[in-house]
Amino acid sequence: MPEPLKSFFDAARVRRIADELQAAWPPFPRASFVAEASAGLEGLELLDRGRHIARAMAKALPREDERALEVLLRALGPPLASATGHGMEAFHHHPHAEAVVLRGLEHPDLALAAMREITKRTSCEFAIRPFLERHPATTMETLRAWVDDPNEHVRRLVSEGTRPRLPWAPRLRGFQEDPRPVLALLERLKDDPSEYVRRSVANNLNDIAKDHPDVALATCARWLEGASRERTRLVRHALRSLVKAGHPEAIRLAGGDADADVRAKVEVEPKRVRIGGKVRVRVTLTNRSSAPARVVLALRVHFVKARGKTSPKTFKLADARLEPRATTTLSKTLSLAQHSTRTHYAGVHRLELLVNGAPRRAGEFVLEE
Secondary structure (H helix, E strand, O other): OOOOHHHHOOHHHHHHHHHHHHHHOOOOOHHHHHHHHHOOHHHOOHHHHHHHHHHHHHHHOOOOHHHHHHHHHHOOOOOOOOOOOOHHHHHOOHHHHHHHHHHHOOOHHHHHHHHHHHOOOOOOOOOOHHHHHHOHHHHHHHHHHHOOOOOHHHHHHHHHHOOOOOOOOOOOHHHHHOOHHHHHHHHHHOOOOOHHHHHHHHHHHHHHHHHOHHHHHHHHHHHOOOOOHHHHHHHHHHOHHHHHOOOHHHHHHOOOOOOOOEEEEEEEEOOEEEOOOEEEEEEEEEEOOOOOEEEEEEEEEEEEOOOOOEEEEEEEEEEEEEOOOOEEEEEEEEEOOOEOOEOOOOEEEEEEEEEOOEEEEEEEEEEEO
């Protein structure tokens, strides 16, 4: 099996971080930092390991918070050259971002300036959230300025850091109640030249849709007026949760035809598979009407959990335009290998096909140990 993601932060990584901090500040207590930051790592997951290292880092840095932030900045490596292609190495500066929270929360101007540099190396989407809670006016003023920053990583932090329901992070309850301050930022980023930023905008709007579907739908409808291909793609991605839930207006805005007369034939192979194997789901769609049909298609898999209950996960398959009487075939391969983010269990896994949001039985497969 591949190494778990948490293994990225190991004793060797701690020593590398220590070397960089000592180069930036020679009095850095390297030995005590390495000992404290390495102790107990084995029992922690990836992000918690980063926070554990950050606590040791915050303790070892200069006593004055301003000087501590200066050392952190001097210890940084070069910025990421692009948004993708860096693999796990982009996590290297995650402890630095968390250390800014520990040593800079009472100095928001200095800390936010430090975050602007760190996020060019690793996203500060988690680190900025305590500042939105403790210093909302200062942080929002900074984010409004960052909308026009020349660096795409900084602009993405504006949209990703304000997500009300950011995964693996505490929710921003204020923005869940009133998303208008966030929507004002997204409005300025919806046509950003970077797809990396636009996808984050879509994810934020998808979060908002879970608490305020009518607000999200009205925003999407307005954004679709005279929309470019890129903005249309953004809107469809933002609507995905509402589409999966079968919301008629979301399906319409995403391009689906709720009244489409479409037949779907589903084949599942193999019917029985061992954990670690794969299952291929093949879907043949036929438009039975004399008019073109737009179909938003998704596959819902009811995965068996530890105690025998099931938990559904939905996979987007395609947005398909079918000509009158036309047929098209789509397929999806389900990996049943064990991962740190998903554990598979033996049992009957039911499948549903969502055709423009409407669920249809699509068969099942049996997973064996």
